[in-house]
Amino acid sequence: MAMNLRLRDDQTEALKLRAEQEGTSMHALLLQAVDDYLARTAQQAIVRKTAMEQAAKWHELMERLK
Template sequence: MNLRLTDDETEALRRRAEQEGRSMQDVARTAIGEYVSDRPARLRAAIDRVRTEDAELLARLAR
């Protein structure tokens, strides 16, 4: 598989990899793994749970 990135995407990936002391490939693979995981579904479920369980508190804080 070949992944073609724009110059801006490549530079952003390079900067992130340097900041983290990791390879560009490792950073990209981690990002892809998170994207295809069920993390977004787990996050939505957690947000819904907080919204439901703490509805009264959230309403008071909104005032």
């Protein structure tokens, strides 16, 4: 899917500089940033779901131990 992304001028300049430093394209850096974000938030969602499940599982015991 194609899409347009509008960056501020300072973001564009910083991205261009980083791409030059790393010897890659701005496009490749943005794709990596999206992949990193998706992986990080997926992991956070798993942790959050597991925490909620464990809290529900042990709720009664925790109430009795108060």
